[in-house]
Amino acid sequence: MASITSLGVGSGLDLTGLLDQLREAEQQKLVPIQQQVESEQAKISAYGQLKGGLSQLQTAASALNNAELYESLTTSVDGDGVRAVTSNDAQPGQYDVAVERLATAGSLATERVAAPDEAIIDGDTELVFAFSDGEMDSIAIAEGSSLENIRDAINAESDGRLNASIINDGEGYRLSVNATETGADASIQSTNFSDILADGVVTSDTQVVQAGQDALVNVNGIDIVSSSNQIEGAIQGVTLDLNEANTSNTITVAQDSQAISEGVKAFVEAFNTLKGTIGDLTAFDAASGQAGQLNGDSATRAVESSLRGVLSGMVDGGDLQVLSDVGISLQVDGTLSLDESVLDSAIANQPDDLANFFAGSDSKSGMAGQVNEAIGQMLNDSGAVQNAISGSERRVESFGDRLSRTEVRIEETVERYRTQFAQLDTLMSQMNSTSNYLTQQLAGLNQQQTQS
Incomplete structure (x- = not known):
């Protein structure tokens, strides 16, 4: 008898459909493992959000931990005759600058x-x-040179000290040479141009010399002479760029309070954003029974506890020692609130204490330094957040291995069912054939008896 190649052909039963149902039933064993994998992957994603929020807070804290922030100055100029640029050496003050000559x-x-x-x-x-x-240094002029050739030689060989061009004054052509540097000492006094001309070259008029002049400014009653319109050193740490003569200007150099205020606001906003992220990740909705990916997570609790401990602490070395002294208060919901009037007063009246509070005497002693250090410990390779991420990644890998093993076992089970069904199909086919044979034989005997 030929072997059965399709299930159910020999028996007439829907063994293929039954096998498919058994496969689906076996594959239900994969569902809880897949759910565990998805849960851990969701945690890894949530840890990524937590890590991002911590990094933003660390960036804001690092900005406040920079002592140069509290030394930064802003410059304003009342008047159109001068521009001013400050360096770190500048000192706060007001300066009257009269530009008398450029x-x-x-x-x-x-x-x-x-x-x-x-x-x-x-x-x-x-x-x-x-x-x-x-x-x-003298400039080489070749035989047969024209006025244009002389111009080109000056521009090429004067080491940038001269700029030559040709002008037509309506009666003839002149070589016009300008010094590239300003000031009286850089003035061109004379040239031997007429002495090197070939015999027979006719010239008219004389050389026209216009001397350069030094700039003259008066700063708070003191006259200052400069060969350049850019003056350094007249005011400590301030570079003056002169634009217009015969002008009176007032330059005010003051502490850049806006930069400090914006830095503190950015810190508060970054903390509150992080707090909101943690709230979403750890939330639990009693009505729906839905929980955030990090609900009950120990690493997240450790992060919150560490930050709360730092922000509730004190900073030594100045009159400003706690967050409330600079206008920052911890709210009932765990967020920070900023009283800008208190902060502005500290910026204006206690700049050194404010710098000590946030930046401290070294990179770790101020409030911003302590926050920066705490977050650094959380995010390093052995920190709470990275350990949590690594733990979830290991569990995902373990569940993946378990999933693969379970899939193999399911296929082995299905193949065993298939073999058993094939054997059943063959057996039933044989039994049907035997039944048909016996039926035929019995029918033949009955017919013989009837005829006799």
């Missing part, structure tokens, strides 16, 4: 020649410029 660069225009592109040099020669503070 620094200018000297210039020289040569005698006129008839055309800019005609040769005016006979033989190689050298062009020399004399300055108020001495001479510069």
Whole structure:
């Protein structure tokens, strides 16, 4: 008898459907394992949110832990004649700055020649410029050079000290040479231009020299002369850029209270954002029975406890010792509230104490430093958050292995069912064949008896 290739063919039973139902029933064993995997993956994602909130708070704390924040200054200028830029060396104060004269660069225009592109040099020669503070290296002028060639040689070989161009004054062409540096000492006094011209070159008029001048400013009644319109050192830590002569200006250098205030606000907002994230992750809805991914999580409780302990602590070394002294209070719901009027008063009246409170004498002694250190310990490789993440990752891996083993066992069980069903199908097919044979034989005997 041929073997059965499709279940149910021999028996007439729906063994394939029955096998599928048994497979589905066996696969239900995977559901709780998959749910455990999903639960741990959701925890890992939740830990990621917690880690992100802690990192943002750490960033805000690091900004407050920088002593330079409390030394930063802002500069305002009343007037259009000067701009001011401060450095860390500047000191708060107000300065009256009168710009009486701007620094200018000297210039020289040569005698006129008839055309800019005609040769005016006979033989190689050298062009020399004399300055108020001495001479510069001579400039090589090639035989047959025109006014244009001389211009190009000056621009190429003056080491950036001169800028040459050609002007047409309506009666002829002149070489116009400007010093690139301002101030009286950088003025061009003369040149040997007319002495190097070839015989027969006709010139008209004389050289026109315009001397450069130094800038003159008066700062709080003191005259200051500068060869440049950018003046450093007239006011400690302040660089002045002069824009307009004959102007009166007032420069005010003050502590940058806005930067400090914004830093404190950012810290409070970052903490409250973190608190809101933790609240969402640990929430429990009694009506629906739904719980956040980190509800009851020990690592999250440790994070909250550590931060609460730091923020409730004291800072030594100044009159401002606790958060409430700078206008920050811990609310009943665990968030922080900022009284800006108290903070503004501390910024204006106790800047050194405020700097000591947040930044301390070293990177770990101030309130911001303590918060930064606490978060660093939570997030490092052996910290509570990273340990929790690593634990969930190990459980996901373990559940994955268990899932694979269970899937293998399910397939083995289904194959065993398949073999048993095939054997049943074959047996029933044989029994049906035997039954049919016996039925035929009995029918033949009955027929013989009837005929006899």
